Amino acid sequence: MPQIVIFLGSFLLFLIQPMLGRTLLPMFGGSAAVWGVCLAAYQTLLLAGYFYAHRMADSGIRRNLKIHAWLLVFASFWVFAVAAARPFLNTFFGHSAWPWLESLGCVLFLAGIPYVLLSAGSTLVQAASGGSRNVYRLYAFSNAGSLSGLLIYPFVFERSLDLTLQWCIFGTLCLVYAIAMLRSSPCPETSPTSTETDTGTGTGNPVLWLVLPGVFSFLLNAVVSHLFLDVTPLPFVWNLMLSAFLAAYIAGFSRIGGWCPRLWALLGMASIVAAVSAARLWGHGSFYPNAYAAVAVLFFVGTMLTGWLYQSRPATERLTRFYLYTAIGGAAGGLSASFIAPLVFTRVTEFPLALIVCAALCATRLFPVRHHARTRKLLPGVTAAAAACLLLLLVRHSSNARQLYRSRNFYGSLGVTQTREVVDGTPAPVSYLWYGQTTHGLQVRTPALRAKPFGYYMRFAAGVGILSHPKYRDGRPMNVGVVGLGAGMLLPYGRANDLYRFFEINPHVIRVAQDPRYFTYMADAACKIDLVPGDARKSLEKETAASDPLYDLLVIDAYSGDAVPYHLITKEAFELYLSRLAPDGILAVHISNWHIDLAPVCKAVAESLNLCLYGVRTLGDTRLMSGTIWTFFSRQGIAYVREAPDLSTPIDWKEVRAYPVPTDDKGSLLGLLR
Numbered sequence: 076m077p078q079i080v081i082f083l084g085s086f087l088l089f090l091i092q093p094m095l096g097r098t099l100l101p102m103f104g105g106s107a108a109v110w111g112v113c114l115a116a117y118q119t120l121l122l123a124g125y126f127y128a129h130r131m132a133d134s135g136i137r138r139n140l141k142i143h144a145w146l147l148v149f150a151s152f153w154v155f156a157v158a159a160a161r162p163f164l165n166t167f168f169g170h171s172a173w174p175w176l177e178s179l180g181c182v183l184f185l186a187g188i189p190y191v192l193l194s195a196g197s198t199l200v201q202a203a204s205g206g207s208r209n210v211y212r213l214y215a216f217s218n219a220g221s222l223s224g225l226l227i228y229p230f231v232f233e234r235s236l237d238l239t240l241q242w243c244i245f246g247t248l249c250l251v252y253a254i255a256m257l258r259s260s261p262c263p264e265t266s267p268t269s270t271e272t273d274t275g276t277g278t279g280n281p282v283l284w285l286v287l288p289g290v291f292s293f294l295l296n297a298v299v300s301h302l303f304l305d306v307t308p309l310p311f312v313w314n315l316m317l318s319a320f321l322a323a324y325i326a327g328f329s330r331i332g333g334w335c336p337r338l339w340a341l342l343g344m345a346s347i348v349a350a351v352s353a354a355r356l357w358g359h360g361s362f363y364p365n366a367y368a369a370v371a372v373l374f375f376v377g378t379m380l381t382g383w384l385y386q387s388r389p390a391t392e393r394l395t396r397f398y399l400y401t402a403i404g405g406a407a408g409g410l411s412a413s414f415i416a417p418l419v420f421t422r423v424t425e426f427p428l429a430l431i432v433c434a435a436l437c438a439t440r441l442f443p444v445r446h447h448a449r450t451r452k453l454l455p456g457v458t459a460a461a462a463a464c465l466l467l468l469l470v471r472h473s474s475n476a477r478q479l480y481r482s483r484n485f486y487g488s489l490g491v492t493q494t495r496e497v498v499d500g501t502p503a504p505v506s507y508l509w510y511g512q513t514t515h516g517l518q519v520r521t522p523a524l525r526a527k528p529f530g531y532y533m534r535f536a537a538g539v540g541i542l543s544h545p546k547y548r549d550g551r552p553m554n555v556g557v558v559g560l561g562a563g564m565l566l567p568y569g570r571a572n573d574l575y576r577f578f579e580i581n582p583h584v585i586r587v588a589q590d591p592r593y594f595t596y597m598a599d600a601a602c603k604i605d606l607v608p609g610d611a612r613k614s615l616e617k618e619t620a621a622s623d624p625l626y627d628l629l630v631i632d633a634y635s636g637d638a639v640p641y642h643l644i645t646k647e648a649f650e651l652y653l654s655r656l657a658p659d660g661i662l663a664v665h666i667s668n669w670h671i672d673l674a675p676v677c678k679a680v681a682e683s684l685n686l687c688l689y690g691v692r693t694l695g696d697t698r699l700m701s702g703t704i705w706t707f708f709s710r711q712g713i714a715y716v717r718e719a720p721d722l723s724t725p726i727d728w729k730e731v732r733a734y735p736v737p738t739d740d741k742g743s744l745l746g747l748l749r
């Protein structure tokens with residue numbers, strides 16, 4: 076029975092993680108940083124849970140197990156209250172100027188009570204088991220339950236159940252867990268039922284209890300930040316990384332991790348080399364090699380670290396202290412990667428830093444200093460060589476690009492570079508705005524060409540929606556809304572009487588676009604410009620409530636770069652866009668994406684809302700003229716202008732597969748991965 080209770084508690088503990096992340100993403104603009112904040116918060120709550128379990132174990136474990144079970148009953152009703160309030164949470168949260176702290180506060184408020192109690196459950200049951208069974212091996216059983224919770228969410232919960240029902244089911248399972256714990260509370264007279272015991276070594280090293288989990292936690296957070304820099308923050312990807320993390324704990328706290336530590340260190344070193352190679356890839360096709368390498372690093376390096384941790388376990392009377400120390404180390408590592416690193420580094424430098432530290436630890440396990448003097452001489456050289464290779468990550472690409480600007484905040488890592496390229500037969504300086512590995516704007520910095528849109532925004536790409544509108548053709552003023560400012564590359568289309576209103580959630584993007592040292596589209600614009608900071612969907616909802624003038628053209632340019640904000644692509648989001656469009660308005664949606672095929676969603680939305688749909692694929696093999704995909708929605712048929720037909724082709728929607736329209740409460744982009 077203890078095994079079942081431990082499994083169920085750990086299952087619930089890791090089921091709530093992706094569910095809560097999915098709940099919070101719309102409140103904070105779909106930012107991938109939400110996952111990093113969630114990870115740090117979970118590790119902090121885990122520390123609180125282990126401290127709570129440590130204190131409970133010191134004051135009579137068997138009696139306190141029943142008290143703990145009744146507290147879980149209260150926690151289940153707290154979850155039901157969250158489920159009832161969930162549809163209204165977006166109204167109250169996501170408005171702070173400090174999104175890091177507000178998102179952390181949301182995690183603590185919504186899930187703090189159940190998470191602390193669930194995280195304490197496994198330790199309490201293990202402590203109550205005493206020496207009657209292999210209590211440390213029960214920790215591996217606990218991680219198996221955690222892994223099951225992670226894997227069931229993206230394939231069952233997220234795709235089949237709406238969010239409110241997910242919370243209700245979770246609350247019900249918490250109640251079942253509390254009842255199971257009440258029934259399984261061991262009595263003092265219970266006799267041992269197993270001859271297999273694990274009393275620990277009795278010589279545990281508290282420094283290792285802190286350092287090893289701290290490094291592993293830091294590595295996990297750094298890997299997540301590295302991967303989510305350019306791909307949409309899917310719960311599946313997050314769960315995949317956490318699954319590798321948990322699998323390493325399962326292996327480490329079993330005979331597998333203790334078998335041939337040098338082999339695990341060697342595999343860990345090989346996976347780090349693979350991660351370095353993958354991180355140096357750039358552009359299309361780079362995500363999957365990085366994801367595979369990340370899983371390998373988390374599992375192989377993690378198994379080496381957790382196996383080392385398991386070897387340092389103490390006697391069972393110090394079990395709760397052991398778990399408390401590991402939680403302290405894990406929380407410190409998680410907080411360092413999620414909160415301190417973004418303040419200190421202007422790019423995801425914590426990723427190569429984590430690999431350097433892990434390479435050094437792998438070298439330490441490969442060449443233990445207690446062995447022969449020759450081995451001790453090899454250790455500094457091996458560590459230095461590993462560090463030198465990994466430092467190449469800090470200069471990932473050799474080019475003639477000059478860095479003009481670099482910053483990082485809650486919404487990502489931003490940079491401006493400048494190169495000299497041949498444009499129309501003449502060398503010219505070209506400025507690029509980068510978000511991670513994706514170009515979000517460029518400008519040729521010569522008087523003759525600086526007002527000409529290139530890249531995704533040429534006349535036969537984004538320009539189709541503007542040039543085709545009847546008001547533009549008739550010379551009448553246009554009211555244009557744009558979700559996603561970038562460098563402001565649509566502004567060259569603006570005329571003296573036009574209004575262009577940009578919705579931009581990242582204040583650093585606004586700062587760069589307004590600075591003529593980097594881009595002059597805003598300074599040179601002939602039209603009137605409005606800048607609306609904050610999440611576009613919330614801003615559009617405010618405009619609807621205030622009955623603001625409708626848009627002739629609404630451009631959604633928030634899906635490129637593969638980091639697709641889910642709440643901006645649901646059926647409810649498109650209904651909002653249409654409510655802000657004039658009767659003859661055009662909705663232009665940029666769906667160029669390396670890893671996610673968004674064309675099926677556009678087709679499904681058009682069919683669901685009875686809209687006319689037109690799309691173009693443009694050709695281009697240079698950064699000045701990029702291949703791109705734009706779709707255009709309207710309530711009535713529009714004669715779209717096709718310039719440069721040799722460089723663009725209309726989309727044949729009959730060849731686009733069917734896909735269910737995602738909604739705010741139910742749906743997933745997992746099935747759209749290329």
